[in-house]
Structures are given as structure tokens and as C-alpha cells.
Amino acid sequence: MPVSDKKTTEFPGQVHETPGGGIVLSILDDVINWARSNSLWPLTFATSCCGIEYMAVAGAKYDFSRFGFEVARASPRQADVIIIAGTIVNKMGPVLKRLYDQMADPKYVIAMGACAISGGPFFYNTYSVVKGADHIIPVDVYIPGCPPRPEALLHALISLQKKIKNGLTREQIKDAKP
Amino acid sequence: MFEEIGTTTEGDLIINVGPQHPATHGVLHLVITLNGETIKKVEPHLGYIHRSIEKMCESLTYRQFIYVTSRMDYLSAHINNHACALCVEKGLQIEVPPRALVIRVIMDELTRIASHELWWGAMAMDLGAFTPFFHAFRERESINEIMEETCGARLTMNYNVPGGVMADLHKEFPKRVKAFITLYKSKISEYAELVTGNIIFQNRMKMVGHLSVGDAISYGCSGPTARGSGVSCDIRKLYPYAVYDKVEFDEVLETGCDSFSRYIVRIREMQQSVRIIEQLIDNIPDGEFQAKTKAVLKLPKGEFYTRVETARGELGVFIVSEGGTTPYRIKFRSPGFSNLSALDKMARGSKLGDLVAMMGTLDLVIPDIDR
Numbered sequence: 001m002p003v004s005d006k007k008t009t010e011f012p013g014q015v016h017e018t019p020g021g022g023i024v025l026s027i028l029d030d031v032i033n034w035a036r037s038n039s040l041w042p043l044t045f046a047t048s049c050c051g052i053e054y055m056a057v058a059g060a061k062y063d064f065s066r067f068g069f070e071v072a073r074a075s076p077r078q079a080d081v082i083i084i085a086g087t088i089v090n091k092m093g094p095v096l097k098r099l100y101d102q103m104a105d106p107k108y109v110i111a112m113g114a115c116a117i118s119g120g121p122f123f124y125n126t127y128s129v130v131k132g133a134d135h136i137i138p139v140d141v142y143i144p145g146c147p148p149r150p151e152a153l154l155h156a157l158i159s160l161q162k163k164i165k166n167g168l169t170r171e172q173i174k175d176a177k178p
Numbered sequence: 179m180f181e182e183i184g185t186t187t188e189g190d191l192i193i194n195v196g197p198q199h200p201a202t203h204g205v206l207h208l209v210i211t212l213n214g215e216t217i218k219k220v221e222p223h224l225g226y227i228h229r230s231i232e233k234m235c236e237s238l239t240y241r242q243f244i245y246v247t248s249r250m251d252y253l254s255a256h257i258n259n260h261a262c263a264l265c266v267e268k269g270l271q272i273e274v275p276p277r278a279l280v281i282r283v284i285m286d287e288l289t290r291i292a293s294h295e296l297w298w299g300a301m302a303m304d305l306g307a308f309t310p311f312f313h314a315f316r317e318r319e320s321i322n323e324i325m326e327e328t329c330g331a332r333l334t335m336n337y338n339v340p341g342g343v344m345a346d347l348h349k350e351f352p353k354r355v356k357a358f359i360t361l362y363k364s365k366i367s368e369y370a371e372l373v374t375g376n377i378i379f380q381n382r383m384k385m386v387g388h389l390s391v392g393d394a395i396s397y398g399c400s401g402p403t404a405r406g407s408g409v410s411c412d413i414r415k416l417y418p419y420a421v422y423d424k425v426e427f428d429e430v431l432e433t434g435c436d437s438f439s440r441y442i443v444r445i446r447e448m449q450q451s452v453r454i455i456e457q458l459i460d461n462i463p464d465g466e467f468q469a470k471t472k473a474v475l476k477l478p479k480g481e482f483y484t485r486v487e488t489a490r491g492e493l494g495v496f497i498v499s500e501g502g503t504t505p506y507r508i509k510f511r512s513p514g515f516s517n518l519s520a521l522d523k524m525a526r527g528s529k530l531g532d533l534v535a536m537m538g539t540l541d542l543v544i545p546d547i548d549r
Binding site: 044045046047048049051052053055056058059060061074076086087089091092095099121122124125126127128129146147149 | 197198199200204205225226227228229230233234236237238245246249252253296300311312315316318319322332333334544545
């Protein structure tokens with residue numbers, strides 16, 4: 001089923017009315033995914049221009065705290081999602097890998113902007129740029145733009161939530177039992 | 179005593195700040211040698227966002243290379259583009275129409291306000307105050323909207339082309355700018371109440387990060403960093419370009435030589451930017467917004483250098499041309515690089531906690547330093 005078709009805002013389960021209350025029937029994994037997706041703490045990781053739009057989304061006009069993203073953490077050990085906002089160059093590559101490794105499971109990755117997707121404007125004739133952050137760490141959601149509009153970042157955050165609720169992020173697929 | 183400072187002896191603590199650290203405003207890496215809590219030495223390590231922009235420019239034509247420079251100092255993207263356009267125009271000896279000159283200056287000053295806004299919010303956040311960030315971004319969004327209407331982009335405008343600007347102003351532009359200026363004037367006093375007058379803030383900023391006049395000159399500091407030490411270095415005044423010689427504004431100088439002076443310089447610069455825009459917004463001349471240029475630009479053989487005042491200081495663009503369609507070599511003299519080099523001088527002998535206040539008032543943009 002495509003991610004967008006499934007209803008994701010509701011609690012995953014059914015309520016059976018009984019006298020004096022009710023019984024909730026659900027799958028534990030779904031409840032955990034539902035709970036996780038509504039409180040994702042991003043890592044403040046900004047290398048260049050996209051970081052400014054990331055800050056704009058943290059500001060009052062766009063305000064990503066509406067979706068549970070407001071607790072931006074400076075330490076990777078406390079963060080759930082890493083938003084790669086900006087170009088990754090060869091010298092930064094090992095640092096990014098290390099940050100990703102330091103994050104606790106479950107962890108999710110958003111590649112923000114053309115540079116993090118493919119090198120973007122720095123694809124040709126450059127000797128130092130990594131041509132896409134997914135050469136280094138696995139990416140769940142890509143946002144095009146140079147830099148992307150704040151609305152695009154919000155859309156990506158909601159898409160990531162949908163992916164988590166449906167168990168479709170790279171990490172969840174990797175861990176799924178046959 | 180002076181020999182002792184700056185050398186690593188047994189018992190010193192060496193800590194790394196960055197490249198992933200919120201106070202570095204990007205990916206700067208500082209290796210700090212501490213004796214207890216006192217800083218003995220600060221060594222910046224660069225290159226974590228070195229994107230080889232200068233090398234890229236050698237394979238791009240004179241129209242194309244301007245867009246890359248928006249990504250260099252993205253907070254003053256328009257001013258960067260202006261510097262490059264000026265350099266190409268100097269080589270080709272293009273006469274820019276007066277309308278384009280005025281548009282460029284208005285856009286430059288709007289960019290400067292937006293840049294200082296972000297600096298103000300981010301610096302207050304570094305010092306532990308979160309509210310100013312929201313105030314700053316509230317006003318900054320209005321500038322972004324004005325930019326978007328005319329240029330098509332919020333941050334990386336690419337509005338300057340050799341010979342003028344890319345498109346004419348949006349028809350609502352003067353009205354929106356005036357509305358913004360009216361609103362903004364009332365907000366500047368709010369900043370003073372919220373942060374500048376705060377006693378905790380003043381205690382953390384005053385007598386912190388001393389940069390003497392001599393050091394500011396010898397390290398090649400420019401922009402508000404140098405003007406906070408009383409060094410007159412405003413390119414808009416000293417070597418006027420566009421229409422800066424026709425508008426009235428003051429070069430802001432403070433003589434405190436500390437972080438607080440550099441802070442006050444930027445706050446007062448925002449007021450001066452408002453003053454410049456007010457003089458120009460009703461007097462945008464009619465006519466062409468772009469000079470007629472050839473489809474393929476070829477600079478004559480030679481070397482060309484122009485400089486402008488960005489929000490951070492002096493940006494120089496040096497083009498070596500061999501007569502072809504692409505530059506033989508491009509060198510950018512970025513303000514952040516020189517300003518950062520003075521950090522070690524400022525920080526020696528002070529406490530680790532004050533380093534954040536010093537870096538905040540340097541207003542570093544790391545891609546501008548690494549390029």
C-alpha cells in the first residue's frame with residue numbers, strides 16, 4: 001500500500017465498547033511506531049545554506065514543533081533524526097558517519113537540499129564534495145531544492161512520520177522478521 | 179610570562195569544539211588548549227565545508243559563476259553576487275543603468291538587515307536566551323518574502339547579472355518595503371529592551387574578547403568586527419560603489435574594542451541600513467534594469483579586482499583573465515577568514531565560557547571561510 005493512502009493520524013487499533021468502558025485491540029509494534037513518530041528529536045546538524053532554512057522552520061512562522069520536532073538536540077546521543085542540511089565534503093564525511101553511529105536506535109535520516117542528495121550545484125568540476133550523503137549513511141527522505149522551501153521541509157517531516165508509522169524506514173525494514 | 183602562554187606544557191587540557199557543535203554556527207573545528215578554565219591557545223581547523231568554489235569558477239562562464247557565490251556567504255548572498263557582477267562589469271567596462279544601481283543597493287541593505295537579524299537571534303541563543311531567536315526570525319521572514327516576490331528565491335537570490343539585475347522589481351515592491359520599514363523601526367527599540375539592556379547580557383559581553391586597534395588592523399579584520407575596535411573600514415564610505423556616494427549614512431564606529439562594541443555596531447548598522455533604504459525607495463529611477471550586453475561575455479586579458487562591504491566585512495573578488503569565456507583564476511578575499519584569525523588573539527587569557535560570546539560577535543559563516 002502506498003504510504004500516502006493509509007490513514008496515519010489515528011491511533012492504530014480498534015476500540016470495542018463494553019459496559020463501563022472499552023477494550024483496545026492493537027498490535028504492539030504499531031503502537032510503538034505511532035508513539036515514536038509523534039516525538040522525533042532532530043540533531044542540530046547544519047553545514048551550510050540549508051541550515052538557515054532549517055532555522056526558519058524552527059522559527060515561529062513555520063514552526064516544526066507542531067509536528068513534534070521542536071526539541072533540537074546538539075548531542076547525537078539524544079537525537080532520533082538527523083537532518084543533513086547542507087553539503088557534505090570529503091573531510092566532513094567521516095564526521096557524519098561518526099555522528100550517525102553515535103545516535104541511539106531507532107534513527108532516521110533526512111537529506112535536505114540538492115547538495116545532500118547528489119552534490120547539487122557542486123556536482124561538476126569539484127574535487128572535494130561528496131556526491132550525495134547516501135554514499136555515507138542511509139537516507140529515508142530526500143528533499144529537493146537549493147535550498148528547499150520551509151514548506152518542503154515540513155512535508156518531508158510529515159512523510160518521515162508516515163514512513164515510521166507504516167514501518168517503512170530503512171532501519172525498520174532491516175529489522176523486520178520474515 | 180608571554181612565552182609561557184601559547185605553548186603546551188604538561189597538565190594542559192586540550193579540548194575539541196566542533197565540527198559538530200551548535201556554537202560554531204556550522205562546521206568549524208576549534209582545538210582549544212586550556213589551563214584550568216583559562217584559554218591558552220585557540221587553533222581553528224578549517225576545511226569541513228571546503229567545496230572548491232574557486233576551482234569550480236574556472237570552468238564556469240562569466241554569467242554562470244555568479245550563482246555559486248550565493249552559496250559562499252549565503253547570509254549576504256545578494257552582496258556576494260553584487261561583488262562578482264561589479265568585477266565582470268569592470269572588465270567589460272559596462273555602464274550599468276541607474277535603475278539597476280539603485281535596485282542593487284536597496285537589495286544589498288535588505289540583505290544586510292536580514293543577515294544581522296539572524297546573527298542577533300543566533301548570538302542571543304548562544305548566550306542562552308531563546309526568545310530573541312523568534313523575534314529575529316519574525317522580522318527576517320518579511321524580508322524573505324519581499325526577496326521572494328522579486329528575485330524568486332528566499333535565500334540564494336542570484337538576482338545580479340553582469341550589466342544590471344535579472345528582472346524588474348515586482349510592482350508591489352516599494353509598498354512592501356515601506357510597510358516593512360515602518361514595522362521594523364518599532365522593533366529595533368524592542369531589541370534594545372529585550373537584549374541590549376539586559377544586565378546579564380552586558381556582563382557577559384563587556385570587557386570580553388578584547389581586540390585592540392592595532393590587532394584589528396594587523397589581522398586584516400574588516401566589517402563590524404574591526405569597526406567595533408574603532409577602525410574605519412567601511413568600503414561603502416571609503417571606496418563607494420553603485421549609489422553609496424549619493425546617499426547619506428554614517429559609518430558606525432565604536433571604540434570599546436570588546437564583544438559589546440561589536441554587538442552595538444551591528445545593531446546601529448541595521449538602523450543605518452533602514453536610513454539608506456528610506457532615501458532610495460521613493461527615488462528609484464525609471465528606465466532599463468539591465469544594460470545591453472553580448473550573449474557571450476569575454477573579459478579582456480588582465481587582472482580585475484573589486485570589493486564590496488558585505489554584512490561581515492570586506493569581500494574582494496579578483497579575476498585573472500586570459501581573454502577567454504571563463505576566468506583563468508578567481509580568488510575571493512572573504513571577510514570571515516581574516517576575522518576568524520583574530521579569534522586566537524582575542525581569546526588568550528580569558529575563560530572558556532566567554533569564547534562563545536567572542537565567536538558570536540565575530541558573526542562567522544563557515545562556508546564563507548572555507549569556500
